[in-house]
Amino acid sequence: MAGIERYGSYVPFFRLTRAALGGGKGERAVASYDEDSASMAVEAAREALRGSEGGVDTLLFSTTSPPYAEKLNAATVAAALQLEEGVCALDLGGSSRTGLSSLLAALDLASSGRRVLATTADVVVGAPSGPREAAGGDAAAAFVVGSDDGIARLIGRGATTREVLDVWRTEQMPFARQWEDRFGAEVFEPLVQATVDEALEDAGCEMKDLARVVADGTNPRVLKSFAKKARLSPEQIGADPSMRIGRAGAAAAGLGLAAALDEAKPGDKILVFCAADGVDAAVFEVTSSVDQGRPRHSVGSWIDSKRSDLAYTSYLKWREILPFEPPRRPDPDRPAAPPMQRAERWKFAFVGSRCGNCDSVNLPPQRVCVVCQAVDQMTAEPSADAECRVATYTIDRLAYSLQPPIVAAVVDFTNGGRFNCQLTDVDPDSVGIGDELEMTFRRFFTAGGVHNYFWKARPKR
Amino acid sequence: MASKGICDRVAIVGMGCTRFGEHWDRSAADLLVDAAQEAYASAGVEADQVDAYWLGTMGSGISGLTAAEPLKIQYKPVTRLENMCATGSEAIRNAAYAVASGAYDLVVAMGVEKLKDSGYSGLVGNAPPGDGTESGMTAPANFSLLAPAYAEKYGVELETLRDVLSKIAYKNHYNGARNQKAQFQREVPLDVINASPKVAGMLGIMDCSGVSDGAAAAVICRAEDAHKYNAKPIFIKALSFVAGPAEGAKRQDYDFTTFPEVVASAKDAYEQAGIEDPREQISMAEVHDCFTPTELVLMEDLGFSPRGKAWQDTLDGRFDLKGAQPVNPDGGLKSFGHPIGASGLRMMYEMWLQLRGEAGERQIDSPKLGLTHNLGGGPGRAVSFVSVVGL
Numbered sequence: 001m002a003g004i005e006r007y008g009s010y011v012p013f014f015r016l017t018r019a020a021l022g023g024g025k026g027e028r029a030v031a032s033y034d035e036d037s038a039s040m041a042v043e044a045a046r047e048a049l050r051g052s053e054g055g056v057d058t059l060l061f062s063t064t065s066p067p068y069a070e071k072l073n074a075a076t077v078a079a080a081l082q083l084e085e086g087v088c089a090l091d092l093g094g095s096s097r098t099g100l101s102s103l104l105a106a107l108d109l110a111s112s113g114r115r116v117l118a119t120t121a122d123v124v125v126g127a128p129s130g131p132r133e134a135a136g137g138d139a140a141a142a143f144v145v146g147s148d149d150g151i152a153r154l155i156g157r158g159a160t161t162r163e164v165l166d167v168w169r170t171e172q173m174p175f176a177r178q179w180e181d182r183f184g185a186e187v188f189e190p191l192v193q194a195t196v197d198e199a200l201e202d203a204g205c206e207m208k209d210l211a212r213v214v215a216d217g218t219n220p221r222v223l224k225s226f227a228k229k230a231r232l233s234p235e236q237i238g239a240d241p242s243m244r245i246g247r248a249g250a251a252a253a254g255l256g257l258a259a260a261l262d263e264a265k266p267g268d269k270i271l272v273f274c275a276a277d278g279v280d281a282a283v284f285e286v287t288s289s290v291d292q293g294r295p296r297h298s299v300g301s302w303i304d305s306k307r308s309d310l311a312y313t314s315y316l317k318w319r320e321i322l323p324f325e326p327p328r329r330p331d332p333d334r335p336a337a338p339p340m341q342r343a344e345r346w347k348f349a350f351v352g353s354r355c356g357n358c359d360s361v362n363l364p365p366q367r368v369c370v371v372c373q374a375v376d377q378m379t380a381e382p383s384a385d386a387e388c389r390v391a392t393y394t395i396d397r398l399a400y401s402l403q404p405p406i407v408a409a410v411v412d413f414t415n416g417g418r419f420n421c422q423l424t425d426v427d428p429d430s431v432g433i434g435d436e437l438e439m440t441f442r443r444f445f446t447a448g449g450v451h452n453y454f455w456k457a458r459p460k461r
Numbered sequence: 462m463a464s465k466g467i468c469d470r471v472a473i474v475g476m477g478c479t480r481f482g483e484h485w486d487r488s489a490a491d492l493l494v495d496a497a498q499e500a501y502a503s504a505g506v507e508a509d510q511v512d513a514y515w516l517g518t519m520g521s522g523i524s525g526l527t528a529a530e531p532l533k534i535q536y537k538p539v540t541r542l543e544n545m546c547a548t549g550s551e552a553i554r555n556a557a558y559a560v561a562s563g564a565y566d567l568v569v570a571m572g573v574e575k576l577k578d579s580g581y582s583g584l585v586g587n588a589p590p591g592d593g594t595e596s597g598m599t600a601p602a603n604f605s606l607l608a609p610a611y612a613e614k615y616g617v618e619l620e621t622l623r624d625v626l627s628k629i630a631y632k633n634h635y636n637g638a639r640n641q642k643a644q645f646q647r648e649v650p651l652d653v654i655n656a657s658p659k660v661a662g663m664l665g666i667m668d669c670s671g672v673s674d675g676a677a678a679a680v681i682c683r684a685e686d687a688h689k690y691n692a693k694p695i696f697i698k699a700l701s702f703v704a705g706p707a708e709g710a711k712r713q714d715y716d717f718t719t720f721p722e723v724v725a726s727a728k729d730a731y732e733q734a735g736i737e738d739p740r741e742q743i744s745m746a747e748v749h750d751c752f753t754p755t756e757l758v759l760m761e762d763l764g765f766s767p768r769g770k771a772w773q774d775t776l777d778g779r780f781d782l783k784g785a786q787p788v789n790p791d792g793g794l795k796s797f798g799h800p801i802g803a804s805g806l807r808m809m810y811e812m813w814l815q816l817r818g819e820a821g822e823r824q825i826d827s828p829k830l831g832l833t834h835n836l837g838g839g840p841g842r843a844v845s846f847v848s849v850v851g852l
Contacts, residue, residue: 328582335593343592362711364594370711392610392717394662396602398583408598410606412713420596420710420841444593452593 002110003150008047008295009258010140011302013425020312028246031123031138033318033402034442037063038073041121042080042441044140047295057114062092062102065123079348080441097276099250106145116145122249127175137246141254151293156203156283158195184219195279203283211268214256217275259299305461327400334448350455353378361417387414390435425458436460466733467561472687472694475504478810481675481798482644489521489575490531492676500678504690512565514539517552517572518802545837549805550846554700571678574800603839605662607754610717615769625772626753627654637792639822644671644798668753673798677806698849699733701726709841722845723762730847739764744828747808749836750793808833
């Protein structure tokens with residue numbers, strides 16, 4: 001069969017407390033005003049690919065909140081990750097089950113010899129004051145899948161597809177709707193049972209053999225009754241990310257699986273299922289190399305790194321639900337296709353240049369070296385993962401932002417080079433000269449229907 | 462190789478300048494007519510005597526038609542130019558070199574900007590189609606980087622530095638309060654300056670120059686012809702302009718306490734004018750005080766104060782109207798206002814008045830050499846202009 005070689009996750013910095021939403025416990029993760037499903041998929045994939053050798057043949061990007069309805073979002077993800085141009089890239093969507101379905105499809109592709117990067121991310125938006133708004137969350141997960149066992153080998157699977165009006169949204173509807181949950185429970189409870197049984201039988205194991213069960217789906221009733229009927233122990237259920245940051249749509253099952261892998265020991269068996277428009281279920285067996293495939297950030301560390309003081313009105317502005325007074329400044333210009341194409345490696349992958357004559361790093365890439373003025377002696381200098389620090393900074397209260405005030409920093413890179421940029425995911429009161437930063441891929445704004453992606457720096461999370 | 466300069470070969474024989482401010486009732490065309498008429502009258506010339514025109518404007522029009530149409534210039538060359546906030550000074554420089562070359566005998570340099578019609582706050586750029594990676598940093602944010610860097614490098618307490626910046630704003634408003642053409646003709650108490658709402662870093666509203674409309678113009682000829690037009694012309698001793706390679710924005714060794722472009726243009730100008738000790742030889746200066754820390758740093762870049770000492774000189778009153786070396790006697794960008802294309806000419810207008818003894822309440826006691834300094838861009842990425850003029 002095939003297995004997961006490496007994985008990564010991403011949870012954005014901001015939380016909206018349910019108290020701020022009008023009541024309830026806990027909080028949901030919120031993609032910042034400068035993030036979307038594609039940018040978050042990039043962050044999770046960078047985690048998964050860091051330290052990985054060799055390229056990938058196929059890139060899958062699964063989401064129910066694609067930034068573009070038409071235009072390959074996976075191409076943006078591929079560009080940001082500097083994947084080889086020969087990669088086969090697909091956008092997948094249509095159901096929050098698509099995240100787990102695409103991981104299983106990736107494993108199928110892997111067993112025929114392809115190395116696949118399966119990414120999934122979602123920005124879950126519900127109608128204001130509704131249950132989807134409160135219970136949703138924003139996050140991403142990514143898996144590198146290959147034909148070897150990797151760190152977790154697929155040992156069993158099951159699937160059911162069911163035409164049922166559970167969660168739905170047309171292009172004209174700003175928010176998804178969901179049919180009454182008691183109806184959903186009636187439909188999904190037997191489907192989950194049957195599909196999980198199928199996967200366990202395929203894996204040749206029983207419920208009690210499982211170290212972890214990652215249960216995901218559109219209907220919390222179904223998940224609760226499954227856990228009860230299966231008599232899952234608290235250890236088997238573990239710390240479910242959906243309970244801590246909300247259910248991250250298509251990314252929820254992947255995020256749960258990543259959290260399970262964060263804590264897994266060799267030999268552990270993990271069941272993951274997602275109940276939406278049917279059920280997908282898979283059983284993985286963790287291998288002895290699990291420690292080598294873990295990312296820098298665990299799901300838990302992402303969740304703990306946060307800012308929870310987001311106002312509900314800010315959230316509604318970020319998601320373009322609440323109209324507001326524009327700044328007394330011109331609207332930003334739509335970026336133009338030819339300049340974007342010429343600057344593709346800089347804009348999407350933050351690749352600068354290094355002078356072959358004096359070894360200086362030039363950001364953005366230059367033809368004439370800023371230090372020695374040598375002409376056309378440059379080589380590419382990938383800088384997205386380079387160490388960098390705050391050289392100096394200022395708080396800009398005049399510049400327009402959906403998260404004012406802007407912190408603008410002069411960023412110096414350890415390997416050379418300087419770049420001025422905005423900091424994001426930052427508390428203006430806690431920035432200091434010398435602070436460690438990391439670059440992050442963001443959607444700066446959307447103008448004329450064009451999403452403008454580029455890089456910012458954020459305090460190290 | 463340094464520029465050769467045109468010391469004492471070119472004269473200004475007439476100038477005009479509108480009041481700067483919110484001219485809701487006047488277009489850029491109106492402002493140009495006002496400034497040009499005043500300049501013609503000042504030089505005692507008629508429009509048809511002028512051979513060629515240079516018009517500086519950053520965004521209030523394109524092409525020479527911006528001036529030719531409202532002024533009804535009769536089929537003569539009009540060059541429209543732009544060099545960020547140093548645009549007005551560039552009009553003077555190019556016009557002066559044209560008469561020095563002998564190609565024309567009498568020319569006009571003028572500048573105009575109509576900033577208030579846009580309805581936006583601050584400056585609005587007009588960028589070509591781009592890749593969307595341009596920095597969105599505002600001008601005050603950019604210049605605010607100077608203040609903490611200066612304090613750190615020279616061991617000045619931030620509270621002391623705040624006093625220095627407030628002193629600069631206070632001084633320029635004090636001077637502007639004595640100028641009928643300034644945008645803000647009011648003294649502003651130090652406690653109001655200190656308490657003004659924060660804009661960027663440690664800069665408040667009262668650390669920023671005024672956004673305004675305005676125009677100014679100069680009539681220029683060769684030195685030997687000057688007295689034909691005016692009994693008391695002023696003479697150009699030096700004109701220097703520098704565009705930097707913007708390395709401060711890319712090199713880690715730039716420390717935000719200086720503008721290398723200003724240092725280079727000042728050195729060039731002093732060589733052209735034969736000035737060895739600007740602190741002693743320059744009687745007065747109009748400098749580009751777009752934000753208060755800019756003026757502080759400029760005092761050192763222009764050689765008026767030793768490195769690390771401008772803050773002390775400022776507090777000691779050296780640059781006050783009655784000080785040893787008055788700076789921005791007309792109120793500067795801070796109080797006179799900053800209509801981009803007109804500002805460089807407005808600086809020269811104050812030199813014109815002061816050198817001719819026409820500055821009224823602001824008159825400096827027998828000035829010999831005056832300097833104008835005009836900057837575009839910001840720390841790390843700038844253009845700089847320096848002129849020296851005298852009798």
